[in-house]
Amino acid sequence: MSTVKLVEYEDAGAEVKAVYDDIRQVRQTDFINNFWKALANYPATLERVWSAGKEVMAPGEIDAVTKEMVYIAVSVANACEYCVHSHTSAAFGKGMSETQYGELLAVIALAQQNNGLASGMQVPVDEVFLKE
Amino acid sequence: MSTVKLVEYEDAGAEVKAVYDDIRQVRQTDFINNFWKALANYPATLERVWSAGKEVMAPGEIDAVTKEMVYIAVSVANACEYCVHSHTSAAFGKGMSETQYGELLAVIALAQQNNGLASGMQVPVDEVFLKE
Amino acid sequence: MSTVKLVEYEDAGAEVKAVYDDIRQVRQTDFINNFWKALANYPATLERVWSAGKEVMAPGEIDAVTKEMVYIAVSVANACEYCVHSHTSAAFGKGMSETQYGELLAVIALAQQNNGLASGMQVPVDEVFLKE
Amino acid sequence: MSTVKLVEYEDAGAEVKAVYDDIRQVRQTDFINNFWKALANYPATLERVWSAGKEVMAPGEIDAVTKEMVYIAVSVANACEYCVHSHTSAAFGKGMSETQYGELLAVIALAQQNNGLASGMQVPVDEVFLKE
Amino acid sequence: MSTVKLVEYEDAGAEVKAVYDDIRQVRQTDFINNFWKALANYPATLERVWSAGKEVMAPGEIDAVTKEMVYIAVSVANACEYCVHSHTSAAFGKGMSETQYGELLAVIALAQQNNGLASGMQVPVDEVFLKE
Amino acid sequence: MSTVKLVEYEDAGAEVKAVYDDIRQVRQTDFINNFWKALANYPATLERVWSAGKEVMAPGEIDAVTKEMVYIAVSVANACEYCVHSHTSAAFGKGMSETQYGELLAVIALAQQNNGLASGMQVPVDEVFLKE
Numbered sequence: 019m020s021t022v023k024l025v026e027y028e029d030a031g032a033e034v035k036a037v038y039d040d041i042r043q044v045r046q047t048d049f050i051n052n053f054w055k056a057l058a059n060y061p062a063t064l065e066r067v068w069s070a071g072k073e074v075m076a077p078g079e080i081d082a083v084t085k086e087m088v089y090i091a092v093s094v095a096n097a098c099e100y101c102v103h104s105h106t107s108a109a110f111g112k113g114m115s116e117t118q119y120g121e122l123l124a125v126i127a128l129a130q131q132n133n134g135l136a137s138g139m140q141v142p143v144d145e146v147f148l149k150e
Numbered sequence: 151m152s153t154v155k156l157v158e159y160e161d162a163g164a165e166v167k168a169v170y171d172d173i174r175q176v177r178q179t180d181f182i183n184n185f186w187k188a189l190a191n192y193p194a195t196l197e198r199v200w201s202a203g204k205e206v207m208a209p210g211e212i213d214a215v216t217k218e219m220v221y222i223a224v225s226v227a228n229a230c231e232y233c234v235h236s237h238t239s240a241a242f243g244k245g246m247s248e249t250q251y252g253e254l255l256a257v258i259a260l261a262q263q264n265n266g267l268a269s270g271m272q273v274p275v276d277e278v279f280l281k282e
Numbered sequence: 283m284s285t286v287k288l289v290e291y292e293d294a295g296a297e298v299k300a301v302y303d304d305i306r307q308v309r310q311t312d313f314i315n316n317f318w319k320a321l322a323n324y325p326a327t328l329e330r331v332w333s334a335g336k337e338v339m340a341p342g343e344i345d346a347v348t349k350e351m352v353y354i355a356v357s358v359a360n361a362c363e364y365c366v367h368s369h370t371s372a373a374f375g376k377g378m379s380e381t382q383y384g385e386l387l388a389v390i391a392l393a394q395q396n397n398g399l400a401s402g403m404q405v406p407v408d409e410v411f412l413k414e
Numbered sequence: 415m416s417t418v419k420l421v422e423y424e425d426a427g428a429e430v431k432a433v434y435d436d437i438r439q440v441r442q443t444d445f446i447n448n449f450w451k452a453l454a455n456y457p458a459t460l461e462r463v464w465s466a467g468k469e470v471m472a473p474g475e476i477d478a479v480t481k482e483m484v485y486i487a488v489s490v491a492n493a494c495e496y497c498v499h500s501h502t503s504a505a506f507g508k509g510m511s512e513t514q515y516g517e518l519l520a521v522i523a524l525a526q527q528n529n530g531l532a533s534g535m536q537v538p539v540d541e542v543f544l545k546e
Numbered sequence: 547m548s549t550v551k552l553v554e555y556e557d558a559g560a561e562v563k564a565v566y567d568d569i570r571q572v573r574q575t576d577f578i579n580n581f582w583k584a585l586a587n588y589p590a591t592l593e594r595v596w597s598a599g600k601e602v603m604a605p606g607e608i609d610a611v612t613k614e615m616v617y618i619a620v621s622v623a624n625a626c627e628y629c630v631h632s633h634t635s636a637a638f639g640k641g642m643s644e645t646q647y648g649e650l651l652a653v654i655a656l657a658q659q660n661n662g663l664a665s666g667m668q669v670p671v672d673e674v675f676l677k678e
Numbered sequence: 679m680s681t682v683k684l685v686e687y688e689d690a691g692a693e694v695k696a697v698y699d700d701i702r703q704v705r706q707t708d709f710i711n712n713f714w715k716a717l718a719n720y721p722a723t724l725e726r727v728w729s730a731g732k733e734v735m736a737p738g739e740i741d742a743v744t745k746e747m748v749y750i751a752v753s754v755a756n757a758c759e760y761c762v763h764s765h766t767s768a769a770f771g772k773g774m775s776e777t778q779y780g781e782l783l784a785v786i787a788l789a790q791q792n793n794g795l796a797s798g799m800q801v802p803v804d805e806v807f808l809k810e
Contacts, residue, residue, distance in 0.1 A: 021367075021544050022271040049278070053264070056273045060384035066469070067267065067391070070462060074256045079249045084216050085257050091220045092261035092398070094666040095227030097361040097757040100268040101261065102668055103279040103681075117211045120720035123666050124206045125217050127727070129224035129233065130662035132185070134655045134752070135199065136232040138622040139154040140630055141188045146181070147235040148417050153631075153808050192648035198730060199655070205726070224662070226402040229493040229625040234404055235417075252456035255402050259463070262398035266391045266488070270358040272366055280681050285676050285763075286535040313542070317528070320535045324780035330598060331531065331787070337594070338520045343513045348480050349521050355484045356525035356794070359491030361757040364532040365525065367543040381475045388470045389481050393488035393497065396449070399463065400496040403418040405452045410445070411499040412549050490798040493625040498800055499549075516588035519798050523595070526794035530620070530787045534754040536762055550799040577806070581792070584801045595795065602784045607777045612744050613785050616751045620789035623755030628796040629789065631807040645739045652734045653745050657752035657761065660713070663727065664760040667682040667716045674709070675763040 025058035033061040037068050044072060051104060083112050087122050094126050157190035165193040169200050176204060183236060215244050219254050226258050289322035297325040301332050308336060315368060347376050351386050358390050421454035429457040433464050440468060447500060479508050483518050490522050553586035561589040565596050572600060579632060611640050615650050622654050685718035693721040697728050704732060711764060743772050747782050754786050 027038050027050070037058075038050055057064040075085050086109035093101035109119070135141075159170050159182070169190075170182055189196040207217050218241035225233035241251070267273075291302050291314070301322075302314055321328040339349050350373035357365035373383070399405075423434050423446070433454075434446055453460040471481050482505035489497035505515070531537075555566050555578070565586075566578055585592040603613050614637035621629035637647070663669075687698050687710070697718075698710055717724040735745050746769035753761035769779070795801075 022273060024274075051276045051279075052273050053268055056271045057267065059380075060387065062469075063267075063384065063388050063391070066466060067264065070466070071260060071264070073458075073462070074253075074260045078253050079247055080219070080253045080257070084219065085253070087212070087216065087220055088223045088254060088257045089261040090666070091223035092227045092258055093265055094662055095224045096262070096265040096269075097661075097665050098265040098269050099361075099665075099668065100273045100275055101265050102665065103275045105261075106668075107279045115211055116719075120723065121206075121210050121212045121217070122220060123663060123720065124723050125212070125220045126224055126666055127659045127662045127723070128203060128206045129221040129237075130228070131655045131659035132199065132203070133225055133228040133230040133233050134622055134658035135189065135195075135651060136185055137228075137230050137625050137627075137630065138618070138651050138654055139188045140627065140634075141154060141184050141232045142156075143232055143235045144183045147183075147239045191644075192651065194733075195648065195652050195655070198733070202726060202730070205722075222402070226398055229397075229401050229495075231401075231404065231625075234401065238404075248455075252459065255399060255456065256459050258402055259395045259398045259459070263391045263395035265361075266358055266394035267387060269361050269363075269366065270354070270387050270390055272363065286537060288538075315540045315543075316537050317532055320537045321531065323776075324783065326601075327531075327780065327784050327787070330601070331528065334594060334598070335524060335528070337590075338517075338524045342517050343511055344483070344517045344521070348483065349517070351476070351480065352483055352487045352518060352521045353525040355487035356491045356522055357529055359488045360526070360529040360533075362529040362533050364537045364539055365529050367539045369525075371543045379475055385470075385474050385476045385481070386484060389476070389484045390488055392467060392470045393485040393501075394492070396463065396467070397489055397492040397494040397497050399453065399459075400449055401492075401494050403452045405418060405448050405496045406420075407496055407499045408447045411447075411503045486798070490794055493627075493797050495797075495800065498797065502800075512587075516591065519588065519795060520591050522798055523591070523791045523794045527787045527791035530754055530790035531783060533757050533759075533762065534750070534783050534786055536759065550801060552802075579804045579807075580801050581796055584799045585795060591795075595792065599788060599792070602781075602788045606781050607775055608747070608781045608785070612747065613781070615740070615744065615748055616782060616785045617789040619748045619751035620755045620786055621793055623752045624790070624793040624797075626793040626797050628801045628803055629793050631803045633789075635807045643739055649734075649738050649740045649745070650748060653740070653748045654752055656731055656734045657749040657765075658756070660727065660731070661753055661756040661758040661761050663717065663723075664713055665756075665758050669682060669712050669716045669760045670684075671760055671763045672711045675711075675767045 022056045023059060024052055024055035026055065030058060031061065034058045034064060037061075037064050040072075041068065053100065053104060083109060083114050083118075086112055086114065087118075090122065091126050091129075095130065154188040155191060156184055156187035158187065162190060163193065166190045166196060169193075169196050172204075173200065185232065185236060215241060215246050215250075218244055218246065219250075222254065223258050223261075227262065286320045287323060288316055288319035290319065294322060295325065298322045298328060301325075301328050304336075305332065317364065317368060347373060347378050347382075350376055350378065351382075354386065355390050355393075359394065418452040419455060420448055420451035422451065426454060427457065430454045430460060433457075433460050436468075437464065449496065449500060479505060479510050479514075482508055482510065483514075486518065487522050487525075491526065550584045551587060552580055552583035554583065558586060559589065562586045562592060565589075565592050568600075569596065581628065581632060611637060611642050611646075614640055614642065615646075618650065619654050619657075623658065682716040683719060684712055684715035686715065690718060691721065694718045694724060697721075697724050700732075701728065713760065713764060743769060743774050743778075746772055746774065747778075750782065751786050751789075755790065 041050055042048055057067060086105055089105045173182055174180055189199060218237055221237045305314055306312055321331060350369055353369045437446055438444055453463060482501055485501045569578055570576055585595060614633055617633045701710055702708055717727060746765055749765045753765060
């Protein structure tokens with residue numbers, strides 16, 4: 019019972035089907051990945067999470083690939099295996115180059131390292147960072 | 151003894167002074183923030199961390215502001231107070247707009263949320279993400 | 283050598299057998315899950331961890347299902363795959379409904395999101411939260 | 415510039431004022447805590463986060479106090495200082511007893527401990543947890 | 547109410563006093579640090595946590611200073627400000643040298659960095675690590 | 679494309695081959711584990727990460743086994759599956775005893791538990807830990 023059930027389109031209720039249709043429309047593909055099929059067990063959450071994602075990940079003053087890279091960075095720090103896989107795929111799909119991916123990994127690794135050093139030494143925050 | 155000592159320029163040895171000089175040169179400012187002053191207690195680590203940072207954070211196929219945003223994302227997920235403060239300041243200093251910062255926060259928050267959902271349901275990784 | 287050995291009942295020493303017997307007695311089942319079989323390589327730790335768990339997870343002013351939900355929440359935030367699986371199963375076994383599970387996921391996701399926002403903006407703690 | 419600006423009611427635009435009014439109405443208090451004042455720099459995010467929170471934290475099959483306890487558990491694991499303070503206060507405000515709080519802490523601590531053990535030994539997930 | 551009350555010796559009940567006496571005896575000092583004074587609000591937890599700590603942190607095949615260094619490593623990764631401060635102090639008190647501390651920080655930083663790289667690339671575990 | 683490609687020796691360029699040769703020389707084995715084969719897609723990062731690791735993990739005032747134990751502790755707290763497996767293997771390879779491993783797990787578990795308690799209660803740092 020603890021293994022998540024994946025809701026396929028043909029087994030979904032109207033509310034879920036509407037979200038699936040919108041996913042397909044926005045992404046211009048029939049493919050629905052497992053994250054949404056799992057969330058579909060909870061239609062209200064599915065609807066809210068999809069809506070938020072559609073709004074937040076759309077290009078704004080930050081472009082779509084950069085948003086995916088930020089998403090990957092968070093997912094790596096949180097050790098979310100699914101999210102790392104799905105958003106690395108998404109980033110490449112939206113145009114991230116192999117070189118950019120290598121640079122992304124290097125920045126994530128540097129931040130991880132320095133997070134450890136700053137937290138380890140409990141470095142006091144400089145006054146200048148606290149002023150508006 | 152557990153509170154980190156901050157090494158000022160005038161009290162530093164030659165190895166540390168050389169790094170401080172390079173920081174000032176690269177950043178075009180006399181200001182040395184506490185992270186480096188704390189690391190300066192361990193000159194070999196200071197030198198290695200500064201060198202790596204200089205190389206990794208320099209603009210490449212990913213621009214400097216985007217790299218700062220990725221750095222912030224990791225630091226937020228790791229709850230590193232110092233790093234969040236210092237790199238948010240750095241990102242603004244390098245040209246991040248207020249609107250971009252708002253979008254950055256929204257993407258970080260979305261990823262955090264979805265990391266929780268994917269890890270909570272232990273969603274199986276789609277085959278398509280595992281194929282080259 | 284880095285892959286954990288699972289200690290079966292028939293191969294266990296007296297100290298481990300006593301814990302296994304108690305697990306079976308308390309849970310009213312013959313099934314011993316891998317967490318305990320792995321810990322059984324270190325009998326003193328097994329004994330201490332089982333005793334603490336038996337005491338802490340017993341219903342008190344917080345009921346047993348709620349305790350499992352809190353346990354799941356921590357495990358999700360820590361990305362502990364084993365713990366998420368075993369305690370989601372335990373929560374359902376103790377009576378968590380499908381609807382409650384959906385609500386649990388939604389609260390975890392909300393907290394994850396807002397943790398990211400509060401840490402990202404380094405929101406100062408309100409005075410009123412610091413007063414007794 | 416990296417220190418978050420807190421938006422007071424009288425300085426807020428119409429969109430933010432509407433959310434503040436709703437917060438006051440739902441919570442039956444004039445007090446707006448800093449989390450919302452910080453988020454108010456990004457009105458669309460403020461609106462989405464408040465709406466989601468209002469929906470998710472409302473009592474359902476899980477009662478309001480239990481939801482706060484789950485929220486605290488996630489925030490502790492993520493070391494979110496602000497969230498721990500604000501939601502511990504909220505939980506007490508909604509009726510969590512001192513004894514419940516002590517039990518909550520004990521469950522969080524147990525989960526943290528066992529997360530470390532399960533991840534440290536990389537315990538294989540039992541087949542029975544993976545079957546529906 | 548969300549700010550923890552610190553229980554002083556003279557205000558403590560018999561159960562708490564007994565633990566405080568044991569802490570003073572084991573550590574050969576009158577000083578009781580805030581962690582215990584906070585836990586003392588929950589005497590059963592105080593007793594269990596102190597007992598476990600006394601047993602686990604005592605020198606065995608791993609010496610006392612090394613145990614403190616491992617403790618610090620976990621606390622840094624979890625961004626636990628209190629624990630980093632208290633156990634860095636404890637490690638120095640038990641004989642950690644300044645050079646050892648510098649090496650400790652470097653290892654923590656390296657692990658943090660490489661955790662990010664391995665999780666970011668989702669490197670498959672080598673067969674040889676999975677065989678006994 | 680999101681699944682990492684592993685670069686074998688015979689397919690590697692000169693820069694990567696030089697690092698592989700050095701790994702084999704330093705470790706006195708032909709075996710190259712997947713972490714390096716994955717990193718080899720990004721030769722500059724491979725070189726920097728290997729150099730840092732070689733320097734940091736070499737015995738100093740902290741011996742090699744202790745450094746591996748600290749590395750494991752960080753990796754467990756970060757839930758890095760690959761790193762836990764590879765460095766537990768490395769620690770045993772460098773001479774960690776089964777008893778030491780059991781003690782290591784117990785210290786990690788204790789720290790995890792107490793991190794949860796200290797962060798949960800937001801225990802104020804004692805003045806004495808903040809003085810030099």
